[in-house]
Amino acid sequence: MKIQRFAGLAALLASTLMASSAMAETLRWARASDALTLDPHSQNQGVTHNFAHHIYETLVDRAVDGSLTPRLATEWYVKEDDPNVWVFKLRHDVKFHDGADFTAEDVVFSLDRARSENSNMRQLHSAIASVAAVDDHTVEVTMTGPSPLYPNNLTNTFVMDKGWSEAHSLQSVQDYAAGEDNYAVRNANGTGPYILESREVDVRSVLKRNEAHWAETKPQVTEIIYLPIAENATRIAALLSGEVDLVQDVPVQDIERLKNTAGLKVETGPENRIIYFGYRMDDKPLKSSNVADKNPIADPRVREAMHLAIDREAIKRVVMRGNSLPAGVAMPPFVHGWTPELDAFPAPDPERAKALLAEAGYPDGFSVTLDTPNNRYVNDEAISQAVVGMLGRIGIKVTLASRPVAQHSPLITGDNTDFYLLGWGVPTFDSAYIFNDLIHSRNGHFGAYNPSGYADPALDAKIEGLATEIDVEKRDADIAEIWAQVQRDRVLLPIHNQLLAYAMKDNLTLAVHPENQPLMTMVTYGQ
């Protein structure tokens, strides 16, 4: 972790030091898929945001260590006499690519657009009551209640120009059900460090450096050619043959080989995403088990046994070829609330696990079906296969059902699974994001990805309280208490955090971004 942060810092330092060497550098950047759209409020998806961050800008940005940093907003604070109002002071002398001035009106327009009917960003802004421009460079966002963490939700909400948007009737976001596409899907006008020059969806996009950008140091990369190459082998071949300079999505099996190839290097670092197993743990019998009268997993001893049966180090070594951080808690180390104590996990102990199963009344184990995605996370299906074997050792007979993620996810949101693998990224870098969807019982806005049947009204109340708690110490104590209970009850069975790998020519430097959204402004040339 420390090393990772240091590397990021070093890259930052290097970029400031070397910015003076103004050379024309073209970076050919390949990854597995293209941005889905240029409309910045239409998709809440990592690849799309990653691309948009080069053209559009957000009010606040997230540093590699997870802290918030100024971008279009220079400072932000809760209004003194009203805890429900966030005040944002905006950067001066910022211009959109078409030359229009960036003002508070643009921010008001963009936030209103981001929380409008068809926007996929709107759940992040659901607590907004109204947005108003106080003067040209001050915006006040009035929330429905105290929202101490609201600025965390702004790191992927981009600001569009009000005038440009109105000229092209972009007040609302693309509606799939409507028959036409929106101008913003294929055209862009942001304030960002790069200007879109051309774009062929799924083929290539060309971005040119914005010479009028407000930042004092100009990025070294003057031109970005963005090349989506879906096939793993082809993408790696393109790097090996020198046709691309940077590959963002490197399959784990290629990392060693690329490291040993002259002229190339690989940067790795943990992604802000936890891979874990979940299960139904209420009293209703499991749908896929031979135990028909009750749910074996409802017994805490059985969950403890499953926990002890998993050999996380073996999964790291064999399935991930060393490219993972085994985890004892369902929370990446970047997240507020993480402690090394929570993340500790016991050595696998099949004997003790078997004894626990016998104690719980299942000396011969039981059977259950494990649902796993096979195209979403790094080696997801292989991880599940390994776990099938590990649980088999203690007598739990697991049948594996493997599906593409488009079929897998509905099982979880639709309560149609007994036992499943899922990965969870934490874009707000706060424990509450995990609790809201994975721990809170399913109810209205909460628990969308919690098919466990785990329901504790006291815990739910505590989770809901986190959103409005202003007292930082009290809030931290609550987070610790919730995690203590989640760990004690073994609500989730964490496996590891994925490592990301970026492969590049060895005269480039780019640190791994924990949310897998690296900015090409951070690329530096030279050894």
Added chain:
Amino acid sequence: MLAFILRRLLQSLIVMLAVAFIAFLMFRFVGDPVEGMMGVDARLADREALRDRLGLNDPFYMQFWTFVKNAARGEFGISYRLQQPVTQLILSRLPATIELAVVSASLALIVGVTLGVFTAIHGRLPPSSRETLTALAAIILPALALWFLGRGLLWSFGAAALIFVSTAFWAKSFFSQAVMAVSLVGVSLPTFLIGIGLIFVFAVELKLLPSFGRGQTVELWKGWSTGFLTKSGLLSLILPAVTLSLFQMTLIMRLVRAEMQEVLRSDYIRFARARGLPESTINFRHALKNTMVPVITITGLQLGSIIAFAIITETVFNWPGVGSLFVNSVQAVDVPVMAAYLLFVALVFVVINLIVDLLYYLVDPRLRVDGRSGRA
């Protein structure tokens, strides 16, 4: 004649409807499109609302009916993945696929016919398995020897290719045995493997040809972008075209060879020889002409499958055609694109079949006579 065409058109329509129907039956098992359209943060209620708006909660026959109604008006909706009109997406990808298909088909035809004739003239009937094995060994063993001597893949590959080609000049019968043996590889190796192999040799190791994409394209007319006019466009075309044509090439070669050997044994060839005509005139003017009828038919039908099933080649080479569009759409459960693509493929086949049928009708006089009483 007119009745025949009308009947065929009606049948074509039924085929297209059937394809669309089966497609819609299958879409229910592909997964939930809304999953990819909304982020994980999306509220369940919002997802349900979107599903409702898109009509995904309707029974599949209702969805099918809506699709047919819209398709009849030429409306295929908006791509769930890329948010752009489907017709426009497919049209913008079509030039890449058609150019690749035409080049592959020509390559398959030219090389296939040439080698077919060559192996028919110089080969033996039936080919003995012993000679085939000797031929293969003569090519593979030196290559393996170089490999073991640590010369690397390129030397081995080069040596094999050199021996293979040089035998064409001084050991013709041997060469045709070798061609027959190698053609087995073309028929049996999966396209995916051939593509990756070619990329490895010619892009990664030799750095001669691009490994992916279409290179620089030039817009010709109304959005038809062509790769034929630039150097990088032409270079990019080589590997995918070879990969895609390999199967058809071997198919045509074996077909020509078989037909040719049949024709060479017929009486009029013997008489031509007896007349003392030069060997080349006999082979190319008299024999080849009579083998071409089935070849043209097969080639026409294969062109359809080249256009429709370039999917794997396009994926391996990241070729921006309709095939790779389809693959990306399947992963994202982009129902409007999948439906339109499958309909497009059905259309290609139906049109080509129709043309082939009409050609038969024109070529074969018996069909015209029987037209009134019997069936084509």
